[in-house]
Amino acid sequence: MRNILLSFVLLFAAISSAFAQKLTVESFKLAGSDLTAQTQPRKDLNNRNCALIKVGIGLQGVQFEGGIMGNVENKTGEYWVYMPQGNRQLKVKHTNYAPVMVTFDDYGVEKLESNRTYELIVVTYPQYAITQNMTNQSLDSQHSTPQTHPTVSDNTISIPVKGRISIDMVRVEAGTFTMGATAEMNDPWKDEKPTHRVTLTNDYYIGKYEVTQALWKAVMGKKPSRFKGDNLPVEKVSWDDCQEFISKLNRITGKTFRLPTEAEWEYAARGGNKSRGYQYSGSNNPSDVAWSYDNSGIKTYAVGTKQPNELGIYDMSGNVKEWCQDWYDEYSSSSQVNPTGANSGSYRVLRGGSWFTVAAGGCRSSFRSSNTPDYRDDGIGLRLVLSE
Structure with missing residues (x-):
């Protein structure tokens, strides 16, 4: 019996050790200026040039699966994997x-x-070892707060939620700006006027990315979205759904997250005190920073795949529209300090463009829209704010 028990303990320890860590994707993108696939080509079975994936991983003995053509080349610091056109997946393995x-x-x-x-x-x-996972699952069921601390780097902060899921936030320094249809905004709508001066007296943190489906599922236990993918923005969530999500997230993390006010959203989209006066969030060319009807192919994309704005925030001009905390109301020309919108109303504010928004019509940083708090749509998601 002792030998059997010892064998079981050793096997358990070996399994825990082997899977104490995992491989995870940091980024995947087209290297537009890299011509290696053309200058050092490899043919597929139809005599067409393959696509080339340069995999940076920093490990020896990595294996790959997924319709690979020929041998994988182990270069200094990376692997070269040739695959025929049309492939959609690649599996990366290590013992x-x-x-x-x-x-x-x-x-x-x-x-x-x-x-x-x-x-x-x-x-x-x-990853957590098996015994740690079991402990955390018990804590989660009791809504206990994990004993974890944010990781801070420069103007960003990363707040752990569950497992490897965390929330990256960007610090926005307090300041004053002109809100609404300023001179660089082409063909604004009536509700973007009049412009008015707004002062935000407190620094705050805003989500570097839109809330992803992985984060939503970690908190809510399910994915409501039409377009499926952990790194895609969550959509088909109402303003009311967002309040429930935030309430549960705050219990898990012990933090006080919320939706941004409309003024906080626009100030961050414009680049805060680093603003360069762009029409869109980070550029005067919407395709640089936004997934819209013009380039999306009628779907959402993984967060952070376009260029960030001046503060390092992604997708504020397009991917999904984002709920704000405010009730929708018309603008006033009067200067305001820390505005929070109307006291009541029928519609909550939505900001930003989405994958079905025509860029010229609704991706500029001053663009406004709204809907009822119970409305759900496959082009509507959210971004979080954390007050200091």
């Missing part, structure tokens, strides 16, 4: 780590194209 399946569509690439070079960055990520 000491749990594997990861990379679904290209989660990162804005529907399928591989011939003659194109792509960059995939894979890192190792510590």
Whole structure:
């Protein structure tokens, strides 16, 4: 009996050790200026040039699965994986780590194209050991607050939620700006006027990314979205749904998250005190910073796949529209300090463009829309704010 028990303990320890860490994707994108797939080509079975994925991982002995053509080349610091056009997934494996399946569509690439070079960055990520997972599951069921602390770097903060799920926030310094249809905003709508001066007296943190489906599921236990993918923004959530989500998130983290006020949202979208006066959040070219009707192919994309704005915030001009805390109301020309919108109303504010918004019509930083608090749509999600 003792030998059997000892064998079980050793087996359990070995399993825990082997899967104490896993592989996870940090980024996957088209390397637009890299011509290696053309200058050092490899043919597929139809005599067409393959796509080339350059995988940066920092490990020896990595294996790959997924319709690979020929041998994987182990270069200094990276692997070169050639795959025929049309492929949609690549599995990355290592004997000491749990594997990861990379679904290209989660990162804005529907399928591989011939003659194109792509960059995939894979890192190792510590997981909880089996006994720790069991303990955390018990704590979660009792809504206990994890004993974890935010990680701070420069103007950002990362707040752990559950497992490897965390929330990256960007610090926005207090300041004064002109809200509404300023001179650089082309063809504004009536409700974007009159412009007015707004002063925000307190620093705050706003989500670097829109709330993802992985984060929503970690808190709510399910994904309500039409378009499925952990790194895609959550959508088909009402303003009321967002309040329930935030309430549960605050119990889990012990923090006080909320939706941004409309003024906080626009100030952050414009780049805060680092604003360069762009029409869109981070550029005068909407395709640089936004997924809209013009370039989305009628779907959402993984958060953070376009360029960030001046503060390092992604997707504020397009991917999904974002609920704000305020009741919708018309603007006044009077200067305001820390405005929070109307005291009551029938519609809550929505800001930003979405995958079905025509860029020229509704992706500019001053654009406003609204809907009833119980309304759900596959183009509506949220971004979080954390007050200091």
